[in-house]
Amino acid sequence: MxxxxxxxxxxGLLLLPLAALLLYRCSxxxxxxxKVAFFNCWIVALATLLSPLAALRGRSVENMRxxxxxxxxxxxxxxxxxxxxxxxxxxxxxxxxxxxxxxASLDLMGMVEVIPERCVPIAKRELLYLGTVGWxxxxxxxxxxxxxRRDAAIKVIxxxxxxxxxxxxxxxxxVISPYWEFFSPKEKRFTSGTCTIRVLPRVETxxxxxxxxxxxxxxxxxxxxxxxxxxxxxxxxxxxxEQPLLGPGEDRGSPQGQGDTARSRK
Numbered sequence: 001m002x003x004x005x006x007x008x009x010x011x012g013l014l015l016l017p018l019a020a021l022l023l024y025r026c027s028x029x030x031x032x033x034x035k036v037a038f039f040n041c042w043i044v045a046l047a048t049l050l051s052p053l054a055a056l057r058g059r060s061v062e063n064m065r066x067x068x069x070x071x072x073x074x075x076x077x078x079x080x081x082x083x084x085x086x087x088x089x090x091x092x093x094x095x096x097x098x099x100x101x102x103x104a105s106l107d108l109m110g111m112v113e114v115i116p117e118r119c120v121p122i123a124k125r126e127l128l129y130l131g132t133v134g135w136x137x138x139x140x141x142x143x144x145x146x147x148x149r150r151d152a153a154i155k156v157i158x159x160x161x162x163x164x165x166x167x168x169x170x171x172x173x174x175v176i177s178p179y180w181e182f183f184s185p186k187e188k189r190f191t192s193g194t195c196t197i198r199v200l201p202r203v204e205t206x207x208x209x210x211x212x213x214x215x216x217x218x219x220x221x222x223x224x225x226x227x228x229x230x231x232x233x234x235x236x237x238x239x240x241x242e243q244p245l246l247g248p249g250e251d252r253g254s255p256q257g258q259g260d261t262a263r264s265r266k
Contacts, residue, residue: 046070079192086199
């Protein structure tokens with residue numbers, strides 16, 4: 001009797017992978033959950049593996065290369081084609097600030113296609129407490145802000161802005177197209193598709209004072225909103241692609257809400 005139960009148990013265990021595969025093939029919702037779970041597990045696993053290597057260097061923006069290398073393969077796994085327009089606008093001689101629209105965690109795949117060397121992102125403080133992911137982010141020099149403590153967040157941004165003002169650092173807006181062609185949490189849909197990333201002309205900050213910040217913010221927001229509206233109406237089937245802005249030795253096998261900000265230090 002015990003042997004029969006054991007055989008039945010083993011038989012059931014052998015059928016589980018087959019049942020999961022059939023469910024994955026037949027159920028878009030289950031497929032969506034699996035892909036999202038894999039995305040998160042990939043980030044956690046790679047952060048766990050790469051953090052000790054990053055720790056050998058200490059907290060340094062150079063560790064962003066490791067995070068970028070870990071995220072680049074994801075687009076191939078999901079069959080997402082990255083199409084970058086205006087990447088030449090990122091080839092500036094000095095430091096500059098990148099402002100990018102934020103839609104979902106998939107933005108990570110888009111940003112690693114275009115961010116230049118020594119780019120320091122600004123991220124929500126909650127990421128710092130996500131175990132090895134937070135550790136990897138901290139080791140990569142990411143600047144954390146507390147969105148729920150307005151005064152503290154303003155102080156962090158003000159310190160960065162102060163350095164920017166002294167250097168007259170320009171702002172480079174980047175707009176990532178909507179994902180509705182291939183990704184929709186509401187519809188539980190996650191398929192292959194094309195993501196368009198558009199780099200807008202830089203916005204100069206020369207001669208501006210703190211009093212000009214609201215007007216500057218509004219002008220950048222307006223330019224990004226117009227670009228996003230234009231991209232939303234465009235044909236995602238366009239085959240013309242540009243190469244991503246990559247550092248030496250990195251992958252060249254593929255073309256290239258609220259604003260997330262990153263600073264490139266050259």
